[in-house]
Amino acid sequence: MKEILLVENLVKTFKLSKKQQRIEKTNQRVKIAVDGLSFKAFEGEIYGLLGPNGAGKTTTLRILSTLIKTEDGDAFIEGFSVTKQPNEVRKRIGFLTSELKLEDFFTPNYLFDYFGELHGVEKTVLEERKNYLFKKFGIDEFSEVKVGDLSTGMKQKVSLVISIVHDPKIIIFDEPTNGLDIITAKTVTDFLEELKSLGKTIILSTHIFSLVEKLCDRVGIIINGKMTLEDTLPNITKNDTLENVFFKVYNAQGGELEWKIC
Numbered sequence: 001m002k003e004i005l006l007v008e009n010l011v012k013t014f015k016l017s018k019k020q021q022r023i024e025k026t027n028q029r030v031k032i033a034v035d036g037l038s039f040k041a042f043e044g045e046i047y048g049l050l051g052p053n054g055a056g057k058t059t060t061l062r063i064l065s066t067l068i069k070t071e072d073g074d075a076f077i078e079g080f081s082v083t084k085q086p087n088e089v090r091k092r093i094g095f096l097t098s099e100l101k102l103e104d105f106f107t108p109n110y111l112f113d114y115f116g117e118l119h120g121v122e123k124t125v126l127e128e129r130k131n132y133l134f135k136k137f138g139i140d141e142f143s144e145v146k147v148g149d150l151s152t153g154m155k156q157k158v159s160l161v162i163s164i165v166h167d168p169k170i171i172i173f174d175e176p177t178n179g180l181d182i183i184t185a186k187t188v189t190d191f192l193e194e195l196k197s198l199g200k201t202i203i204l205s206t207h208i209f210s211l212v213e214k215l216c217d218r219v220g221i222i223i224n225g226k227m228t229l230e231d232t233l234p235n236i237t238k239n240d241t242l243e244n245v246f247f248k249v250y251n252a253q254g255g256e257l258e259w260k261i262c
């Protein structure tokens with residue numbers, strides 16, 4: 001198996017404002033969001049980062065996507081360092097988060113072309129890719145409708161196709177089905193499986209056990225910014241459910257329960 005992603009000892013801390021201290025119920029001025037995190041992902045696999053709210057999943061994925069800088073350690077995508085070669089990394093990754101907000105004024109058609117050109121995708125390739133993806137996600141009917149007038153699900157689908165406009169080798173999804181209705185969520189999860197079958201590596205963060213059980217080849221459980229358990233899904237679950245395994249690990253860490261109900 002070819003190693004596509006290598007994450008070594010990432011560390012990220014945030015200064016907490018008074019308001020954040022109140023929310024986090026702490027007097028500490030600094031929050032260690034990611035605490036020496038390491039893991040690997042291989043070609044053609046779906047890797048799930050599973051963890052409760054505030055575990056450090058989003059922060060980790062934002063470091064891998066070169067949106068924020070790590071304070072220590074490094075991560076390598078096809079051997080390129082996120083700290084030293086961010087431009088090379090950006091060519092090879094697509095990043096999607098439900099927090100991504102597309103500009104309301106533009107149409108899906110315009111945005112796809114704009115980001116495609118930004119990534120230097122050749123015009124005929126871009127057109128072919130757009131036709132395929134817009135048809136697949138039912139965007140073609142809305143391609144000239146301004147984003148501001150689209151439904152939430154359609155906006156999310158547009159964000160998804162734009163995140164992969166440059167056909168990246170590794171696709172990073174932060175909570176890929178968050179806020180989607182069941183039909184759109186299924187379209188997205190089916191598409192993740194299709195990407196995997198094309199040899200792409202997918203890293204996704206989630207707190208939904210069933211999503212991990214359905215999709216992921218390997219799983220890393222993050223608690224308090226630390227990797228507490230990492231293995232293939234069958235090795236992690238053995239004869240148990242992922243949920244049971246997770247709570248055993250979580251309780252062993254002395255964690256307080258803070259888990260979204262899905």
Ligand SMILES: Nc1ncnc2c1ncn2[C@@H]1O[C@H](COP(=O)(O)OP(=O)(O)OP(=O)(O)O)[C@@H](O)[C@H]1O
Nearest residue numbers: 014015031033051052053054055056057058059060
């Ligand atoms: N910009 C920031 N400033 C201060 N604290 C932050 C910032 N970003 C994240 N944090 C804190 O870092 C910790 C990890 O946050 P992160 O968003 O990475 O967790 P997560 O695992 O993605 O959680 P969730 O499932 O809720 O999205 C949390 O305690 C969060 O409040």
